[in-house]
């Protein structure tokens with residue numbers, strides 16, 4: 001079991017692993033040439049920022065081969081603009097976008113990405129957080145026709161080599177499956193905004209508790225109806241002028257968690273300013289128009305697999321927030337209104353951050369998916385998802 005992971009510096013399930021690095025190497029120990037790969041294949045670094053065609057090839061690989069839910073009802077369909085955003089934050093390293101192509105026709109068969117991130121990790125015994133420059137790994141995808149050929153371990157080793165050669169020795173990543181060894185496991189929750197479409201997509205009957213009504217669908221629509229205007233006075237879209245205030249309140253909010261990113265001003269600008277069709281962010285401004293609260297969500301549509309009537313689900317996912325003058329459930333209530341107004345069918349979230357404080361009142365229901373969080377080369381005790389302040393796209 002775990003032929004590959006048992007060779008890696010990750011907690012192997014022994015009891016209390018020590019906190020911190022599991023192995024210590026230096027740049028001199030790191031091979032300078034790419035990891036060997038089958039002769040019919042070649043390593044390739046797409047230029048996602050400057051080449052629309054390179055970006056399109058990565059987009060299509062993920063659209064057709066990336067994560068599906070357990071029942072293969074949905075597959076994530078990250079957009080071009082979303083992928084460009086997710087892959088090119090301040091200080092990104094082009095070579096950490098690792099693709100594999102077939103030599104003969106140059107078709108992309110696999111991908112894995114890394115981006116730089118500053119993670120603040122609190123020692124479990126308490127005390128100040130240690131801020132560590134890490135790599136955030138995402139979008140590991142092997143073409144459906146090349147599964148079970150041990151390609152994933154090769155991509156993981158190669159991206160690790162390209163990260164280590166720049167003197168970075170830790171990574172953070174998530175997966176819907178259990179690997180050695182999660183430091184937390186979160187659960188997905190979803191809030192319907194368009195119950196008619198969700199019932200149609202889920203091929204499922206209307207929930208039994210609605211059967212008693214004369215017009216069950218009408219009652220479902222009423223139950224999930226949201227105001228068409230925000231409730232919070234001073235609630236408005238975030239602008240560039242809000243960046244310093246948002247950096248300050250967001251970093252302060254995230255400092256409460258055991259594991260969370262810290263953001264520079266440039267990173268706040270990149271990750272949290274609104275981007276059409278990608279990320280949506282709002283502030284609560286006081287009488288001097290200074291942001292006192294902040295909330296955001298991102299657009300991640302899913303392909304509906306094998307449904308004749310609908311082929312796309314417009315899902316919004318809650319992102320970062322800092323609730324200070326209003327409770328998070330009031331702030332998130334305005335996110336539901338904004339998402340509905342922008343045509344989203346559902347809002348998805350995880351029970352990380354303070355999200356448990358709004359799930360029930362805002363009528364989120366449990367999904368059937370889990371998201372497990374992992375460190376590479378960093379021993380850390382298992383913590384509750386509500387101690388985690390890291391949102392992975």
Ligand SMILES: COC(=O)c1ccc(N2CCCCCC2)c(NS(=O)(=O)c2ccc(OC)cc2)c1
Nearest residue numbers: 067068069074075076176188190302367368369
């Ligand atoms: C790859 O998964 C999807 O594209 C997707 C999209 C929407 C989901 N919804 C919203 C639609 C209502 C039905 C259940 C929740 C769900 N169900 S889910 O429980 O939110 C879920 C999310 C992620 C996942 O794998 C990482 C597995 C399950 C999944």
